[in-house]
Amino acid sequence: MSHFTRVRTALRDAGLLANALGAAGFPAVEVHDEPQTLFGYHGDARPERAEVIVRRAHLGEASNDLGFRRTTDGTFEAIISEYDRRQYDEAWLGTVSQHYAHAATLRYAAANGFEVATEQRDADGTLRLTLRRLT
Template sequence: MSEYHAQKTQFKDGACLVDALKEQGYSEVEVHEVATQLFDWHGHTTRYLDPNGDKANIIVRRHIVGGAANDLGFKKMADGTYEAIVSQYDSHKHNAQWFKGLKKSYVEKVDHKTAAKNGLKFLGRKIVNGRVQLQFLDPRAN
C-alpha cells in the first residue's frame, strides 16, 4: 500500500510550476482546468485523500515518474496555491531535497516571467557566494 499525502506549497503560477517540473526531468506534464483522477502504480484509482477519488490539476503520470511509481499531482486550492500530492512510496524520490530543487527552478521561472512583464531583458545567471543571481537589463533606462 502506498497512500497519498498532501503537502502545502507556495506555488501559485501553474505555467511556471509545469516548466519547473519539466526542468526537473519530467518531459510530459498534464494540465487540467478541472482536477483529474490520480492512479497508483497498478493503474487503479486512489481514494486516500478524497473518498470520491484523489485528483489534481497538474499531473506527472506514473510511467513518466518511472519504476513502480504512482502519479505525482498538484491540486489547485481555494487560496490559489497548489498542494503537492505525493505517494508514500514515491516520497523517497520526491523528498525535501527534490522539493527544494523544484522550488528553486519555480522561483527562477516566476522571476523571468515577472521581469518580462515589466519590460526587462534577461542577461544571464551567475552564482555569487553560493547563491544564484539573475541579471536583467531595463532597455528603457539611459
C-alpha cells in the same frame, strides 16, 4: 496500496509549475482546468485528484502519479505517494520551487521591460540574476 501524502507549497501558477517540473526533469506534465484522477502503481484509480500531474509512466514502473492540487487559497499542494516520497521529498520540492521562482522572475522581467544581464550559479546552488531595463 500506497498512502498519498499532501505537502503545502506557495506555488500559485499552473503554467509556471509545469515549466518548473519540466526543468526538474519531467518532459511530460499535464495541466488541467479541473482536477483529474491520480493513478496508483497498479494502474488503479485513486480518490486523489489534481490539476497538474506527472503520470507514473514518466516516473518508473513502481511509481504512482505525482499531482499538484489547487487549494482554496489558490496555492498548490503536492500529492505524493508514501513510496515516491523517498525520491520526491522536501529537497526535491525545494528544487521545483527554485525552478518555479526562476521562471516567474524571467516572466516578470520580460513583461516589465527587463532583460537578463547576467545569470550565475554559486557553488552552494544559489542562482543570481542581474536584470537590466531595456531602453
